[in-house]
Amino acid sequence: MEKNTEGTLAIVLLVLIQGVLVSGAVEVRPSINPAVVGTSVTLSLSPSTTLKSGSWAVGESLILTWMGDQQAVFPSYSGRASVNILTGALNLSSVTVADSGVYVVQSSDIQLKANASITVLEPISNVTLRANQTELMEFNSSAVATCSVSSGSSLSFLWMNGSSEVTASNRVRLTDRNSTLTIVNVTRYDQGPFRCCVSNPVSNGTSNPVNFTISYGPDNMALTVNGQNTTSFLIGSNLTMLCSVQSNPPAQLRWAFRGQRVNTTGPLLQLFNVSENQSGAYSCLAFNNHTNMNSNIATHIKIAKPSLSGSEPQAVNVWLLPLLLVVASLFSLSGKL
Incomplete structure (x- = not known):
């Protein structure tokens, strides 16, 4: 009797160990991550594993369960979710931003539990830049520009003045997650053109330029x-x-x-x-x-008037020359006498 009990415990322990090893060795791999709104995502198991039954959930919400060739999809995912009954891979179509989360697959076949996180992003469209006013006075006015999009999620904002990036300083403020630019006490060098560049991991866009007229x-x-x-x-x-x-x-x-x-x-x-x-x-x-x-x-x-300093000595020299010749002649005659 004791031998049978020991044998049973050994088998149970072996099954549990195998289950833990399998669970730890299997990973969930999304076909794309991040995904774009409206596209399809497949969550596959790697290495490929044959599962006869199991379930998929995101967070605390069940998506579907399956057993053999039968699967039951919960109403909120009806028409969008399906499972490959051989491999256990989950396919989600027409994904939305709300589909972002941690997806968990579980199966009692081999005591499997694995998960993966996916992010669904909305692509950016129609980046618009608006200024409160464009006619400003140097040192007496503040410029305020706001950047917005018609659609897009997980947005990052970058501001450009011509070819130079605009960064925060004692006069420059970036607020509302960097979507609003404020320049206090504008100077003549703040005329622009200013552009707003918006990006997320799946798309990007740039606004039309805005120029300020600064007096x-x-x-x-x-x-x-x-x-x-x-x-x-x-x-x-x-x-x-x-x-x-x-x-x-x-x-x-x-x-x-x-x-x-x-x-x-x-x-x-x-x-x-x-x-x-x-x-x-x-x-x-x-x-x-x-x-x-x-x-x-x-x-x-x-x-x-023009200076005469250069011509006067010459005139004097010309006038003195005959006089000097006469004096020289007189000295010569007096010597002979």
């Missing part, structure tokens, strides 16, 4: 005369003064001479055949009618 200036003025930094010129010279300034929209430019406005507008002031009385301070005055800001730059021009 700034006038500032960083420069004034040159005849393309040089020289301020001294000869009487009779022709002068062309060029005024440059950074401003958006372009600044209105006027000119002044000795503090009095002259009847000239635009970046150029031209003077022809100048005289000494045109020496003095010339100013370029800039005004931006969007920012209501002014700026100016001035230079002092000196108009002078």
Whole structure:
């Protein structure tokens, strides 16, 4: 009797060990992961195993059970789920995002229990970028842009300014899982074009560009005369003064001479055949009618006669030459006497 009991226990123990070994050796492998909404996914056992009965579940919800050539599909999966009664492979069709989860197969044939996780993602479509306003003032306005999609799941957002990636800083904020971009106190370098790039493991999309019109200036003025930094010129010279300034929209430019406005507008002031009385301070005055800001730059021009320092000694030398010859002759005669 004791021998029979020992034999029975040995057989049970052997079956349990075999079951544990089989359960540990078998894996569930999805045909694709992540899967795209609307496609089909097959969960196969590897290595291939013959199962006469078993069940499939996702989380705590049963999908189907089978025994021999009979299978019973639960109502929520009717028409979408089926099992290969020979291999135990589960096929799910027309998957949705809700089908994401951990799938478990169990069988009492060989004490099998194995699982695998699958993710179902919705592809991205129609990436749209919207700005609260596009007309902004430098240092006084904030830009806010929001990126959205018509469809898509598990989204990642990336912002681009031209060819450069936009990252968070003391002026740049990325919120709502990076779908909203806020730039505080915009500068002239924040004009764009800005794009929003959205991706997930199964798709990606990029928005159309958005540009901001940022009013700034006038500032960083420069004034040159005849393309040089020289301020001294000869009487009779022709002068062309060029005024440059950074401003958006372009600044209105006027000119002044000795503090009095002259009847000239635009970046150029031209003077022809100048005289000494045109020496003095010339100013370029800039005004931006969007920012209501002014700026100016001035230079002092000196108009002078040509220098005579090179010709006077020559004239004196020519006049003294005959006199020196006469003096030399007198000394020669006095020596003979």
